[in-house]
Amino acid sequence: MARNSAQSRRLDVLRAIVTQYVATREPVGSKAIAAGGLGVSSATIRNDMAVLEEAGLIYQPHTSAGRVPTDRGYRVFVDRLAQLKPMSAPERQALETFLSESVDIDDVVERSVRLLAQVTHQVALVQYPGSRVRTLKHLEVLAIAPGRVLIVVITTDGEVGERTLTLDTPLDDAQLRAVRDHLRTHCDATTSQTARSCVDAATASSRPELAAAVVAVGSALTEVLTGAGEAKIVVAGAANLARGALDFRDIAPVLDALEEQVVLMRLFSEADPDEDLHVSIGAENPHDALAEAAVVTGTYRAGADESGGSAHLGIVGPMRMDYARTMSSVRAVAAYLSRYLAREADN
Structure with missing residues (x-):
């Protein structure tokens, strides 16, 4: 019992160090923690801090200073958050009002990323819901030059995707029509979830001289329906990170990384x-x-149910951040985006 009590108290000490350091950016001493009402002496807190330091959860930046959390300390703190700070009623109302004025998916994504940056004071990222299920309505294959073809894919929700291909073996118009018709037969009303299997079936049953073209056109069809290569992330609030440059030894690599879509x-x-x-x-x-x-x-969900796929949003900031509030804000905006896209899917 005494051991569990000591462990619990040390977690309280760690929580106090993280909370005060996030608020002040100043190393936290035992007297400041004791003044916070833990109900134990400064000497006991110093002993607990020594144990936490030995465990690699806090460290002393210089002699005679208080302690600051390590990345492991932040991890333990986050893993033991009992609850997230809920957004206040006025904050939630402001969020709902601001995002409800969106006119389309581009607008709601732009509004979401700006709002998230404002409420967290960090860099915000929102990924477009490119993984939603698309259903084929029409496929066209057009010759634009010897050996070069244009693939046009139209989905049931009116989205148009195009791909230009260079075929290994040029085909005449009749052969291109045969490729198109063969894929239409096998892939009529196919979705982003079934496209690969229907293309495989079409390839297996195609005429040998058309097989390579069926594979190439089928791959383009699958790519458009699945959104492959079209993932897009919108970023806002880089100035917030710059204002917190003191929390980084060198902020330049962080800013460079945020410019790379592959990294994000x-x-x-x-x-x-x-x-x-x-x-x-x-x-x-x-x-x-x-x-x-x-x-x-x-x-967040990109449709009315699990079949709609999912996408992500989030923030990037220094380790010294208000995790509870930030996590609550990310969760609230994600929930709104899911509801918005579910409504759009029902309309």
Whole structure:
């Protein structure tokens, strides 16, 4: 019992250090923690701080200073957050009002990323819902030059996608029509979830001299329906990060990383789509430039049900951040985006 009590108290000390350091950016001493009402003496707190330091959860930046959290300390703090700070009623109302004025998906994404940057005071990222299910309505294959063809894909929701291909073996108009018709037969009303299997079936049953073209056109069809290569992330609030430059030894690599869509997509790929929130801290991040940063990501649904796929949004900031408030804000905006897209899918 006494051991559990000591462990619980040390977690309270760690929580106090994180909370006060986030608020002040100043190392936290035992007297400041004792004044916060833990109900134990400064001497006991100093002993607890020594144990926490030995465990690698806090460190002393210089002699005679208080303690600051390590990335491991922040991780333990986040993992033991009992609850997230809910947004206040006025904040939630402001969020709902601001986002409800969106006129289309581009507008709601732009509004979401700006709002998230404003309420968290960090860099905000919102991924377009490119993984939603698309259903084929019409496929066209047009010759534009010898060996060059244009693939036009129209979905049931009116989206038009185009791809230009160079065929290994040029085909005449009759052969191109045969390729088109063969794929139409096998892939009529196919979706982004079934496109690959219907193309495989079409390839297996195609005439040998057309097989390569069926594969090429079928790959283009699949790419358009699945949105492959079209992932897009909108970023806002880089100035917030610049204002917090004191929290980084060198902020330039962080800013450079935020300009790379590949880096941002990799950040989101680390998130489990079944988790509504994911937090990576310091060295846990998959990119070296973010080794001093924290990333909080949320998942939103891109349709009315699970078949609609998912996309992500989040923030990037220093490890010294208000995690509870930031996580709550990310969750709230993700929930609104899910509701917005569900309504759009029903209309």
